[in-house]
Ligand code: URP
Ligand code: ZN
Ligand code: ZN
């Protein structure tokens with residue numbers, strides 16, 4: 001099958017170029033001005049922007065948390081992804097305590113294989129450090145699972161400093177890269193206990209028991225450990241100035257540190273917890289922060305101190321969120337977002353002059369592809385690359401509503417948000433999977449083995 005995309009503008013991390021794109025089967029065959037191919041299906045993309053398919057390196061599909069399971073699994077979650085221009089997700093295969101990494105990987109393959117509508121891989125979340133874990137990490141690298149995840153909080157997944165140190169030492173030996181959820185669990189436990197004793201359990205208390213200092217402390221500690229070992233690490237879902245300052249300090253000392261943030265931290269703030277019952281729909285960790293942090297995060301994307309924007313999609317219905325109606329500690333943490341990341345970054349980043357399209361391409365496509373060992377197979381529109389393309393119509397307007405979403409949830413954190421610049425078409429390895437903003441082909445996703453990180 002051949003497609004010829006005519007008269008669009010190709011966006012890469014450093015330029016915008018008016019050019020046609022010729023796709024043959026799963027690959028980009030050629031890009032350039034005025035291409036012709038009598039055998040190709042012509043697709044008119046005049047006036048539209050062609051981004052390399054977006055990569056979402058932080059999703060939680062079909063994850064068991066707080067006695068329930070996320071509303072989106074790989075079926076609904078990846079449909080939402082392709083509707084939003086995301087052609088690859090890297091989810092978290094999670095090792096439950098007592099399990100081997102091999103078992104966790106097998107478990108996640110069962111959840112994702114033959115069900116996914118975009119390409120996928122997994123980071124391996126280590127939550128049980130033992131001698132076997134070290135050897136299993138080598139196996140993961142052989143399986144193309146070249147990135148790992150560790151949590152410095154959450155009782156079911158937390159690793160202590162001893163285990164983080166040991167795991168990162170092993171990581172250095174095998175050449176893996178690690179993303180870490182940074183929050184100081186001791187501080188959070190103490191503050192939560194105090195709130196509970198006072199009977200202070202509304203959603204508005206959630207950000208107060210997980211303060212910015214708890215995030216910054218954990219970032220500092222992680223970077224001290226990583227610095228001692230001499231290994232690069234990724235701070236995932238970074239939310240605030242204090243945490244970014246800690247990253248910058250470590251870099252000044254010569255450390256390699258990557259940082260990821262998410263649309264909710266760029267666009268929403270902690271006043272949403274003050275909206276009564278509805279506040280529980282915004283409960284995620286780390287929590288939404290005070291508005292002044294947003295400027296810092298946008299600036300971080302612009303000047304390159306923050307490398308990627310992922311979603312941390314971890315969705316629950318309002319009913320599930322309501323479990324904690326009178327007790328925020330029982331509300332499962334997380335928000336939906338895999339569907340709306342591209343249009344939000346375009347509208348509120350590019351549209352507001354905070355990001356260039358090239359910078360948007362870097363944080364959504366090129367950087368995650370490089371960081372997670374996918375480049376140049378993914379993350380760029382070049383001859384030989386996978387034909388993963390998100391076509392944005394920069395003029396078309398839309399409004400985000402729960403009712404019109406593919407995500408399997410009955411609310412949207414961005415309900416009523418105006419969009420200018422919509423996802424028109426999406427190609428996944430040469431297959432037209434979204435057309436006119438609608439998902440037209442599902443379950444075309446494949447597991448992608450990844451190489452070592454190279455950012
Ligand atoms: O609240 C969140 N972010 N839930 C998902 C798990 C995590 O911490 O990334
Ligand atoms: Zn082996
Ligand atoms: Zn996390």
Ligand code: ZN
Pocket residue numbers: 058060312314
């Ligand atoms: Zn997460």
